[in-house]
Amino acid sequence: MTWAVLTVLTLLAVLLARVLIEAILGPAGVLPESTLTARPDLRQVALVVIVAPLLEETLSRGWLSGRRAALRFALYGAAALGLLLAALIAPQGLRKIVALAGAVTVLVGLIQWSITRHRQRNRVVPGWFIRNFRWLAWGSSLAFALLHLGNYEALTHPLGLLVVSPLMLGGMLLAYTRTRLGLRAAMAHHAAYNAVLVGPAWAFG
Known part of the structure; x- marks a missing residue:
């Protein structure tokens, strides 16, 4: 439920927000x-x-579970997201290469996560994660x-x-x-x- x-x-919520954004900024022609x-x-x-x-x-x-294995994977995820965002502004000829690098980064992160996530020390949630x-x-x-x-x-x-x-x-x-x-x-x-x-x-x- x-x-x-x-x-x-x-x-x-998302559809209402879209309608409001379009109503306010749409006439100005600033929305892509x-x-x-x-x-x-x-x-x-x-x-x-x-x-x-x-x-x-x-x-x-x-990685929002906060466990160390998940947070380590988040580093790979952050790098992959950075590469995917970079692919959006990269020259046309480089976009596929940059996007592929992002996909490979995710794959490497998933492999390491699957190997290490069951270790007891990797199941601990650090205090700094809880605070922030x-x-x-x-x-x-x-x-x-x-x-x-x-x-x-x-x-x-x-x-x-x-x-x-x-x-x-x-x-x-x-x-x-x-x-x-x-x-x-x-x-x-x-x-x-x-x-x-x-x-x-x-x-x-």
Whole structure:
């Protein structure tokens, strides 16, 4: 029940925030246009509903358990996110190479995490993590939102960054799901949200 409420709340909050941002800044022409197709094909639906929730939740919120093994993986995740963000602004010829480097970084991190996560000393949550949890959660949500700039045309105005601000709100709600209900619940939450957004466009577009 809690999972369903959080999923519906995320849909309402993000969509309302999008409407407000568009109403305030849309007429000024500072918001970038979306690069997503109006009617996604089946491959795009699979990426959005299955691949994106698994990858993004692992990178953005998998480490919010605070365990040392997860935090070590977060370093790989941060490096991968940095590379993926760099791919957005890299010259066209280098984008695939930079993005591939990000994917390899994630793979290496996952391998190390899977090998070390069951060791007792890697299951401890450091005190500094507990003290700074709120800032870490906000930071993860900000990185999550900025990563979605790849869904838009290049920015022409600094205020264009606000186009992804609704996703930061969604990221915070996903962080709540992750910490209260677990990573799998957050993945399912994310997948359900994406399915509601792209499902009708694919089925009836």
